[in-house]
Amino acid sequence: MFSLHPRLKADTFLVKKLQTSSLYLMNDCRYKWLILVPEIADLSELHQLNAAEFASVMNEIKKTSQLLADLYTPKKINVGALGNMVDQLHIHVIARNEDDFAWPGPVWGNGNSIPYTEQLRAEITKTIINKLTG
Amino acid sequence: MFSLHPRLKADTFLVKKLQTSSLYLMNDCRYKWLILVPEIADLSELHQLNAAEFASVMNEIKKTSQLLADLYTPKKINVGALGNMVDQLHIHVIARNEDDFAWPGPVWGNGNSIPYTEQLRAEITKTIINKLTG
Numbered sequence: 001m002f003s004l005h006p007r008l009k010a011d012t013f014l015v016k017k018l019q020t021s022s023l024y025l026m027n028d029c030r031y032k033w034l035i036l037v038p039e040i041a042d043l044s045e046l047h048q049l050n051a052a053e054f055a056s057v058m059n060e061i062k063k064t065s066q067l068l069a070d071l072y073t074p075k076k077i078n079v080g081a082l083g084n085m086v087d088q089l090h091i092h093v094i095a096r097n098e099d100d101f102a103w104p105g106p107v108w109g110n111g112n113s114i115p116y117t118e119q120l121r122a123e124i125t126k127t128i129i130n131k132l133t134g
Numbered sequence: 135m136f137s138l139h140p141r142l143k144a145d146t147f148l149v150k151k152l153q154t155s156s157l158y159l160m161n162d163c164r165y166k167w168l169i170l171v172p173e174i175a176d177l178s179e180l181h182q183l184n185a186a187e188f189a190s191v192m193n194e195i196k197k198t199s200q201l202l203a204d205l206y207t208p209k210k211i212n213v214g215a216l217g218n219m220v221d222q223l224h225i226h227v228i229a230r231n232e233d234d235f236a237w238p239g240p241v242w243g244n245g246n247s248i249p250y251t252e253q254l255r256a257e258i259t260k261t262i263i264n265k266l267t268g
Binding site: 044045046047054055058061065075077078079081082085087096103106108 | 192
């Protein structure tokens with residue numbers, strides 16, 4: 001049975017359940033950093049998804065990427081499925097800008113995260129949900 | 135008109151042209167590191183691909199990921215579309231192991247690449263082409 005990896009649970013907030021994945025906000029206000037977690041047990045690699053699941057998750061990546069582009073007009077979107085530390089399949093979709101902390105490097109392993117205030121987290125979550133359902 | 139970004143041209147070897155992307159080997163023998171470049175002009179983001187192109191490129195990512203898993207049985211596959219330095223859309227697909235140089239961090243921006251010998255490059259390229267066409 002699927003259950004969210006404890007590390008992902010500790011580091012994120014649920015934004016919304018989508019068709020195959022749930023969408024989470026990374027608790028690091030240095031970036032607009034979303035994470036998709038397909039709710040399928042014992043999965044660590046993209047290529048392990050069956051054809052229907054794969055198409056659905058890829059569509060969720062596209063939608064999430066477009067959403068960040070539309071809302072925040074970043075310089076670049078970074079999409080990554082790494083999983084070296086947390087082997088449960090999860091896909092990072094991150095809005096990047098030339099003035100952000102890690103630019104032009106990757107965000108992973110780059111300094112310490114800065115948690116959201118409750119107010120800012122609630123605002124961003126609402127904005128994203130409105131965009132997804134609007 | 136599409137032409138390969140000079141930085142990608144300098145850092146990689148062509149392995150094979152696929153349906154939508156060409157597949158390249160990164161010239162860094164520390165990892166089995168492949169790069170897919172969709173041959174479409176003026177493209178920097180995955181979500182800019184139209185539906186048919188997107189499905190084709192996602193299929194090429196899946197195939198490349200499966201290929202590395204089958205050939206090298208790595209601990210993890212890392213898939214990433216970043217583009218902070220080279221804005222032409224390109225997707226990294228990298229076989230990772232616990233004893234590799236950057237583990238468990240990402241490979242990007244982590245030390246200096248170590249070029250292949252001509253012999254090793256030829257062997258790996260042949261192995262990958264055989265797997266793709268076999």
